[in-house]
Amino acid sequence: MKKFAKMSLVAAVAVAGLTTTSSAKALEEAIKNVDVSGTVVYRYDDQNYDHTGDVDNNKYKIGxxxxxxxxxxxxxxxRFIVGSQDDAGFVSLDHADSTKGDAQADVSLSNVYFSYTGIANTTINFGKQGLTTPWTVAIDADxxxxxxxxxLALTNVGPVTLAGAYFNQTNLNTSSDVKIDGSKALGVTTKLVDGNNHVLDGDKNIITVGAMGxxxxxxxxxxxxxxxxxxxxYTLGAAAKFDLDSVKLSMGIRHTELDIDDKLAGKELAKEDNSLTKVDLGAKxxxxxxxxxxxxxxxxxxxxAVDNDSKAALxxxxxxxxxxxxxxxLKTSIDAQVLPSLNLALNYNVLDKDKINxxxxxxxxxxxxxxxxxxxxSKNFGGYIRFGEVxxxxxxxxxxxxxxxxxxxxxxF
Known part of the structure; x- marks a missing residue:
């Protein structure tokens, strides 16, 4: 991260909010102790399906x-987001709707917390922060x-890092990628809802513990x-990397089990065993x-998982x-680094479903x-182009x- 002598208006206002008139500390002095990092992303998607029509849109996100x-x-x-006010993702300025012009995107405060490191080998974060778990995504550029x-507390005990967290409010009512309802339609990408198709309240408590080593x-x-x-x-994971001179190998495995409570979706659905296991292998x-x-x-x-980009999902x-x-x-890809700045890749994925109730x-x-x-x-600027068939x-x-x-x-940056 870089320290900036000059900041944008949003950043300056945020820093000013951390100072008081009683301290009589000049804004210039406060800025010296501020590290700034972030991303600016533009995306254009174009989809043309036989029976569901054409969809194309412009998307933007600044973190x-x-x-x-x-x-x-x-x-x-x-952390400030220029993007969706619901899930801190992209804001889509819909090009497909010819009645809409080029709209503006709002700025929202996504994170505001304090990080305490006064205890040896320990970090404690308290306040509004990202949900750093294998089931969720705390920070995502796009x-x-x-x-x-x-x-959230993290502490190192020898070679092991222990984690524990408690949250009394979340944005899972608007930011999740999955659906749980009494009809058992679990393959639909929508918001997390209960058995009566009501959106889950954001005041549901979350407790999580973890160990890494x-x-x-x-x-x-x-x-x-x-x-x-x-x-x-619960989820269990293992990953390893091996450098064998001319070949670099990576491999990993993760198994996740999830049980739905009776109160959420009824006893019939709650009796189901939900699990996802994945194994991956990479070579260079x-x-x-x-x-x-x-x-x-x-x-x-x-x-x-509640987010399809999380470690527990695939x-x-x-x-x-x-x-x-x-x-x-089955997810496969082969690629070639044809130039230091250019990579070409071919991807082929297959989803076999024996049944969807x-x-x-x-x-x-x-x-x-x-x-x-x-x-x-350059190191801080790039992008990609994709084209394919589904x-x-x-x-x-x-x-x-x-x-x-x-x-x-x-x-x-």
Whole structure:
């Protein structure tokens, strides 16, 4: 992160809010203790499906994080989002609607918390902050973010890092990617709702604990999370990297179990076992690379996370495994670093579904394949272009094939 002598108006106002007239401290002095980091992202998506029509839109998101040193033990942290007011993701200025012009995006305060480091080997964050768990995404340059108000503590005990958190308020009522309802339609990407199709209140308490450590080249972690009157879940993960001279290998495995509470969706759904397991393997040799990930879900339920980008979930571009029961997902890619600044990749993903209760039929297969060219002009500026095809089998009683494209540009500072 960089220290700036000059700041934008938003940053200056945020810093000014951390000072008082009684301190008589000049704004210039306060700015010296502020670290600024963030991202600016523009995305254009274009989708053309046989039966669901064309969709194209412009999307924008700016994330600005300010860390101000209060004293030797306390740091004040704030994060501002220019994007969606609901989930801290992209704001979409819909090009598909010809009646709308180029609209403006609002600025919102996403995080405001204090970080205390006065205890040896310990960090305690208290206030409105990102939900840093394997089931959620706390910070994301180009997608939605889960936040909550509460306390998070991390402490190192020898080679192990222990984590514990309690939140009495979250934004999961608007920021989640999954659906839980009495009809058992768990494959639909929508908001987290209860058995009566009511959006879950944001005041549900969350308690989570975790442990992370290393044994040689292997990194291990174990987490448990309980959301009041909603669900409880645990996840176990392992990852390792090996440098074998000419070949660099990476591998990992994660297993997640999630049980829905009776009060949320009724006893019938609560009896279901939800689990998602995934194994991945990557290799890098010279300018060439390859990655393969294989995942599967329980025959009764496949819900494992509240965000499809989280560690507990698995997704490709337009296909995902999270929330799909009795399914397997194969995600593959090969790439070549043809220039120091240019990477070309071919991706092929397959989602096999033995059944989706009440939504689709039996033994269905969805596929997607796409090319991606990633260009990095400098260390802090780059982007990518994607173009591909999606084949959805028996989607809404019909096969639905589509052509999809994307342009994304990102600046980091």
């Amino acid at each position: 600005l994080t300010l860390k101000s040193k209060v004293n030797d033990d306390v740091t004040a942290v704030t 997608s939605n973010e889960q936040t909550g108000t509460g306390i 290393n044994i040689g080249p292997v990194a291990l972690d174990a987490w448990y999370l309980d959301m009041q009157d909603s669900f409880d879940s 040799m010279g300018i060439f690379g390859a990655n393969v990930t294989y995942g599967w879900t329980d025959s009764e339920g496949g819900l494992a 997704q490709g571009w337009n296909l995902k495994l999270n929330g799909v029961a009795d399914a397997t997902f 009440g939504v689709r039929g039996e033994d269905l297969t969805d596929k997607e394949y796409f090319l991606q060219a990633s260009y990095k002009m 084949e959805l089998e028996n989607d809404g009683a019909k096969d639905n094939d589509g052509t999809v494209g994307r342009l994304q540009v990102q600046y980091s």
